Amino acid sequence: MARSITVTTPQTEYDITIDAGWIDTQKLNEIIQNRKYLIVTDETVYSHYEELLNPFECVVLPVGEGTKSLKYFEKVIDMLQDKQFNRSSVLIAFGGGVIGDLTGYVAASYMRGIHFVQIPTTMLAMVDSSVGGKVAINHTSAKNLIGAFYQPEAVYIDIHFLKTLPKKILSDGMAEVIKYGLGFDDHLFDKLETLNLDQLNDSEHEKTVLDIVETCCRIKAQIVHEDERDVAMRQLLNLGHTIGHAIEQFYQYKKYTHGQAIAIGMVVKSKIALLEKRIDQQTCERIENLFEQYHLPLELDDPKMFSTILEAIHLDKKSTGSQIKWICVDAIGKCRIEGTQYEEIVRKIKNIE
Ligand code: NAD
Ligand code: ZN
Structure with missing residues (x-):
């Protein structure tokens, strides 16, 4: 049985759902709910989960802290603009804390806020960065300098993703x-x-x-x-x-x-x-x-x-x-x-x- 935790903040409420081996094509489609969407991930995560992610529209970013930058912020924003994303579209972060923080900050900024889902794939992201709405990118002078408090609409945790970590x-x-x-x-x-x-x-x-x-x-x-x-x-x-x-x-x-x-x-x-x-x-x-x-x-x-x-x-x-x-x-x-x-x-x- 999946475990579920509700996070309540003054502005919003959302669930964290935790289980093992449950995120598959069908689940991703359920999360997307016929909305315009984009999955954001990194090269290593994509290489491990290509079979799952390949049928979906993804942007695959370089691995590492350097991706939490204005450069990749702009790259994802440009893509959303090309795809004519609107306020009912959804961004899905599929990866560790770097992908979660960047995707969350893009979601907080684009059109002053669009929907955003966290699918964390590292232990750190599962227990820490995907929960609580701190989203940010780095500035050359300091880590997490540019950011916001912006809660996701949901967090989906599958501990089987830890197997490739x-x-x-x-x-x-x-x-x-x-x-x-x-x-x-x-x-x-x-x-x-x-x-x-x-x-x-x-x-x-x-x-x-x-x-x-x-x-x-x-x-x-x-x-x-x-x-x-x-x-x-x-x-x-x-x-x-x-x-x-x-x-x-x-x-x-x-x-x-x-x-x-x-x-x-x-x-x-x-x-x-x-x-x-x-x-x-x-x-x-x-x-x-x-x-x-x-x-x-x-x-x-x-x-x-x-x-x-x-x-x-x-x-x-x-x-x-x-x-x-x-x-x-x-x-x-x-x-x-x-x-x-x-x-x-x-x-x-x-x-x-
Ligand atoms: P990360 O996102 O860089 O992931 C670490 C490495 O693991 C990467 O190389 C990635 O490609 C790889 N990886 C991810 N999932 C994998 C999987 N399932 N199988 C194989 N490889 C996989 O780092 P992280 O440790 O997850 O997160 C660190 C970031 O999180 C930092 O930028 C930090 O500032 C941020 N953070 C944010 C919060 C918050 O509240 N927002 C809290 C803590 C940390
Ligand atoms: Zn920490």
Whole structure:
């Protein structure tokens, strides 16, 4: 039985439907409903799912973060204009977070907003980027600088798409899944401890994987319901991200993936929680073990780099004045926002080095 979660925001309401092996030609036709449509995907995803996508009208974009740019924004807009898209037409994002973010931003902009559907194909996109309506493209000066809050009309998740996902990309998405367990749900954390990376796309564990994806989407749906615009509790979803973003920026997005960088960020948060006696040694070890179990790093290759990276935290766009919104771990399944000073963060991190 498919699982269904309703996301409610002040402007709209839509369902996230989750199942295994259910998105086929017929389903795509049902989603399209005789409307004018375009499926947006990338070259790698298209190569894996050519049989499914070939009968449909698709635009196949290059792979990678570079596609979330004004260049490809314009390319898709030009296509919609050629096809005489109107307000009742629908754009379908079929891919990872890059495709979802770009397609969503095009949908938000074209004629001030057309219909848009998310079919996420990476773990990260299933549990994070496809839900909640943050859509954006990058500017040469900063990631996600040009964007909007624009909710899709529906999200359709088929966990069978994870079967073709390379292990490294799957592991990367698992950092966000662990974030939900560590920050919001101790039962999810327990469940993650019973699985490993290799079991995530094997059919024997299908029910567990469906449970995990469903739990993450429920947590995100609830948070988005309470704070769509990211002014209060949605910021809790940034657990590990202030440090993570600083690491990514410092190494110019080359050395560490997003999942690896936020994993290091969350381990730092756990070590601070241990030092401040909010969690005990055994709990801290459980957290570290879980990241290791999903092949994620616990610390920088060169821990001495932390103080340099701290400078980058200072410059992080999320810091307002000298106050930084810092997410603390209080227990497995519980996190909290603290407004803190940059100097205080430096002191805390120096203590655990
Ligand atoms: P991605 O879209 O680049 O996908 C990663 C790689 O996996 C790509 O090479 C892609 O071709 C490949 N791929 C995708 N699905 C596949 C499949 N089923 N089988 C085989 N290969 C497949 O990256 P991502 O990690 O999904 O998303 C990262 C992006 O998401 C970033 O741009 C980030 O800013 C954004 N993001 C957005 C939000 C949000 O709320 N909107 C949240 C988190 C991240
Ligand atoms: Zn993230």
